[in-house]
Amino acid sequence: MASVRGGGGDIKAFYRQRKKNNNTKPSKPSKSGVRLDSDPAQPPALLSHGSIDIKRDFDQCEEVLRRFDMNMSYGPCIGLTRLERWERANKLGMNPPKDVETLLKGGNAGLDCLWEGRV
Amino acid sequence: MDIDAESLSLIQRKQSLYVSQDERFLLGLQKYKGQQYSHIYFFRLYKMREQFRSLINHQHPNLPVHTVLGLEVGKQCIIVGTLYKQMKLKPSVLDEYSKERSAVPLVKPHNFLHPDDHLILEDESGRVKLIGDVVKPSDYVTGVVLAVHGEETSDGDFLVHKIVEAGLPPQIKIPQEAKEDKYVAFVSGLSVGSIKSNPLQIQLLVDLLTGHLGDDKEQNVASQITRIVIAGNSVELQQGLLAGQSLASKDQSKLSEPIKEFDLLLTQLAAAMPVDIMPGPHDPANYSLPQQPLHKCLFPGASAYNTFVSSPNPHSFYLDDVGFLGTSGQNIDDLAKYSEAKEKLDFMERTLRWRHLAPTAPDTLGCYPFTDRDPFVVESCPHVYFVGNQNKYGTQLLKGSEGQLARLISIPRFCETGVAVMLNLRNLECHPLSFSCET
Numbered sequence: 001m002a003s004v005r006g007g008g009g010d011i012k013a014f015y016r017q018r019k020k021n022n023n024t025k026p027s028k029p030s031k032s033g034v035r036l037d038s039d040p041a042q043p044p045a046l047l048s049h050g051s052i053d054i055k056r057d058f059d060q061c062e063e064v065l066r067r068f069d070m071n072m073s074y075g076p077c078i079g080l081t082r083l084e085r086w087e088r089a090n091k092l093g094m095n096p097p098k099d100v101e102t103l104l105k106g107g108n109a110g111l112d113c114l115w116e117g118r119v
Numbered sequence: 120m121d122i123d124a125e126s127l128s129l130i131q132r133k134q135s136l137y138v139s140q141d142e143r144f145l146l147g148l149q150k151y152k153g154q155q156y157s158h159i160y161f162f163r164l165y166k167m168r169e170q171f172r173s174l175i176n177h178q179h180p181n182l183p184v185h186t187v188l189g190l191e192v193g194k195q196c197i198i199v200g201t202l203y204k205q206m207k208l209k210p211s212v213l214d215e216y217s218k219e220r221s222a223v224p225l226v227k228p229h230n231f232l233h234p235d236d237h238l239i240l241e242d243e244s245g246r247v248k249l250i251g252d253v254v255k256p257s258d259y260v261t262g263v264v265l266a267v268h269g270e271e272t273s274d275g276d277f278l279v280h281k282i283v284e285a286g287l288p289p290q291i292k293i294p295q296e297a298k299e300d301k302y303v304a305f306v307s308g309l310s311v312g313s314i315k316s317n318p319l320q321i322q323l324l325v326d327l328l329t330g331h332l333g334d335d336k337e338q339n340v341a342s343q344i345t346r347i348v349i350a351g352n353s354v355e356l357q358q359g360l361l362a363g364q365s366l367a368s369k370d371q372s373k374l375s376e377p378i379k380e381f382d383l384l385l386t387q388l389a390a391a392m393p394v395d396i397m398p399g400p401h402d403p404a405n406y407s408l409p410q411q412p413l414h415k416c417l418f419p420g421a422s423a424y425n426t427f428v429s430s431p432n433p434h435s436f437y438l439d440d441v442g443f444l445g446t447s448g449q450n451i452d453d454l455a456k457y458s459e460a461k462e463k464l465d466f467m468e469r470t471l472r473w474r475h476l477a478p479t480a481p482d483t484l485g486c487y488p489f490t491d492r493d494p495f496v497v498e499s500c501p502h503v504y505f506v507g508n509q510n511k512y513g514t515q516l517l518k519g520s521e522g523q524l525a526r527l528i529s530i531p532r533f534c535e536t537g538v539a540v541m542l543n544l545r546n547l548e549c550h551p552l553s554f555s556c557e558t
Contacts, residue, residue, distance in 0.1 A: 072243050075161035079154030080490055088491055092165065 061109045068100045069114045077113040085113070130330070130338055132392060133301050135345040135544065139428075140435040140442075143494040144409035146487060154488050156481045160201060160262075162493040164242065167264035167474065168199050170285060175266060178283065182268060188244035190271040197283065199266045200242035202259055206457065207233040209483075230456055232257055240267060240277065247271070251279040258469070260457045262478035285474045287519030290500035293440050297545040302340075303438065304328055304347040304552070306539040307399065307447065307507030308532030311384070312377025313355035316534040319556045324539060325384050327552075329391035344541070347392060350507025350530055351399020351432060351447025354381050378403070378417055385421035393426040397434050399447035399508060407485030408449060408477060409433060409494055433476055433494075435501070441544055444501035445528075448508035450477035453484045464515045467506055467527045471497065471517065500525055502547060505540075512538050514549045 069077040074089040074096060083104045089096040103109045175184060175197055185196045208231040236256040238249045249267065259265075266283040306324065310316045326332040330341040354377040360370050388394050398404030398413050405411055412429035415422040422429075430436075433446040454466045457479060470476055476495040480486035500519065505528040513529040526547040531538050539552040 075165070076155075076157040079152065079158065079488075084490070091491075 061103050064100060065103060065109055066114050068097070078115050078119060080113065081111050082109075082113055083111060130335075130342045132330075132342045133299070133345050135301055135303075135439040136437075137346065137393065137428075138437040139430070140437065141431050143492060144431040144433060144435070146409075146411060151488070154490050156486070156488050158490040159481060159486065159488065159493045162489075162491075163262070163475070163496060164199075164201055164264055166493065166496050166498075167285065170288075170474065171199050171264075171266045171283070174285065175283060179268060184266075186244040187240070187242050187247050190247065190277070192271050192273055195268070195270045195280075197266055197268045198240060198242070198247070198277070199264070200240040200246075202261060202263045202265055203239045203241055203246070204236055204256060204259060204261045204457070205239060206231055206236045209457070230459065232457070232459055240265065248276045249279050250276045253282060254279045257459045260454060260479050261482045262480065263473045263475065265473075284472055287471055287517065287521075287523045287525065288474050288497050288500045289521065290502070290519070290523040290525075291442065293502065297439065299545070300343055301439065301544040302344045303443075303503075303542045303544060304344050304539055305350060305445075305505055305507070305528065305530050305542065306347065306533050307350035307530045308352045308534055309349070309381070309384075310352055310355040310401070310532070310534040311381040312357070313534060316355070317537075317556065318380075320537050320554050321384060321533070323554045323556065324533070324552075325387050327554075329387060344392060345544075346395065346438060347388060348395045348434070348443075348445070348505070349397060350434075350445055350505060351397050352401045352508050352532070353396065353399070354378050354403070355401050356403065382418045382420045385418055385427065386424075389421045389424040389427040393428065394421070395428045395430045395434065395436070397430050397432045397445075397447050397507070399432065400449055404432075407487050408480055409487065410447070439544055441503060441547075442499065442501040443503045443505070444476075444497070445503075445505035445507070446476065448506050449484060450479070450495075451506045451509070453477070453479045457483060462513060463506070463509050463529050464513045464527050467504060467529065468515070468517055471500065471504060471525060471527075474498070502526065503528065503542060505530055508532055511536065512540060512551045514540075516547070 065082060068074070068086070069082065074085060074094060077085060080088070082100075086096050086101055086104060104111065175182070179197060183196045185198055187198060187200060190196070190198070210231070238254055238256050238259060239246050240249055250272070251269065264285075267277065267279045268281045268283060269277055269279040272278050309321055311321065323332070327337070327341060328344060328347055330338045333341070356374055356377060360366060360374050366374065385394060385396070396413060398410040402413060403417065404413055410432040412431050415429065418427065421427045432449075433444065435442075435444045437443070450470065451463055451466045454470070455463065458466075460466050460469070470478070474497045476497055477484055477486070480495060481488070500523045502524065503526045507530045509529040509531055511529070512531045515527045517523075517525040517527060519525070524547065526542070526549060528540055528542065528549055530540050533539060537554045539554070540549060541552055542549045
């Protein structure tokens, strides 16, 4: 593949053109059925904003924010940033939890909702 | 021949205080970020549920209000939700893929009703089919928020005993009775540039409104007209030229001829009195509701006057404390396709009783996907509700349960009927103005 120099270093990680494993030969499954290398037929792991999103130890802030996203009474969460959705709920008088607001305005938390970019 | 200066008397045109209420229809600098329509439906249900809460407490204080998932068989309750009308004949984009292309001609019927249509009530938790004789699917459309009183059957459907309608929204009373007659003129469907329109007829209208026609008595009446509202379809551009190829310069000037002609008329009007112009389905404005105001550069002559107001569609304003709300007809025409009533005025009455201008938006009527509001919810009842581009002139005075009064006006297409409408602000009475020039 043609390599493009310049500021596009991140792009290669984002739009991965070759699997991480670099196995060019498809490996045959062993008799016992256990696969030790990655199978080319399987798609690469779910990429979210450039990094593999399997880590289970997202912090508690994210947990609170995700619960805010999933709460039905504040309306749909897709298509808005979390702060916009909080402001909207506030304006309608729904009394959304204050700690969500402090987390969002604090700057450390993810501003986009859970499904952003994935749906 | 000298003109005797003393015998000329200047008749002053009356004026009315105009306050625009159009902020909720304007998109401003909003950018489309890829959002979907779910937010509009969320807002609609939320706002209407709030309004229903007090109504239900008033009328049925003993009945519990449940969500759809919380229904129990045999237990009477009230549920509030958005209607979805399952229509057999509703055109679906998937039909292109399922049917054989040659067999069925894609003829658009005027009305998509079918006896098998049924209604489904939906809220955030689930949906349930509405059955019962009380519910007539032909009267309702998708997108109306209703409260229904009934019970769940063993089949899982909801048997409706009574429909709790929102009714006319609360109205701010006009503070004081006006002492003198002041009129507002309405016209729509001028269609300048189309074959149907008669330039002489339109010029007659402009001359009468500006006071250049008639004797002193006529001019006196014309001086009492404080505003003219043009409710859509003012120009008709030649669609054949817009075939997708780049336009030759000769075609370009042909395309803009109707707008230039219309600008000349507007300039005459704007020089004489305040003019509100609304875009319509055929005007050079965006397609989806709310249509944004026509751009000033289209009217270089008229926009120089400060009496010229380019308004969005729908349009809402106060004139001397009388509340006006109106559209260029798309909402009512869409209702006519998906439901039935004896007259167009019935559709208008229904939209007010449902407290929603365009319930079929965004389902079958194009609409901008707002995330922070549903601009078509009618929160305060207007005194005058007008709809343009209809087949014929009609008017009705609606009375609400709390003393609300609303004058409904159906403005006919001027190019076909030659009829404009005059409304008296003092007593909300309405009469047509017909123009005809038989050659």
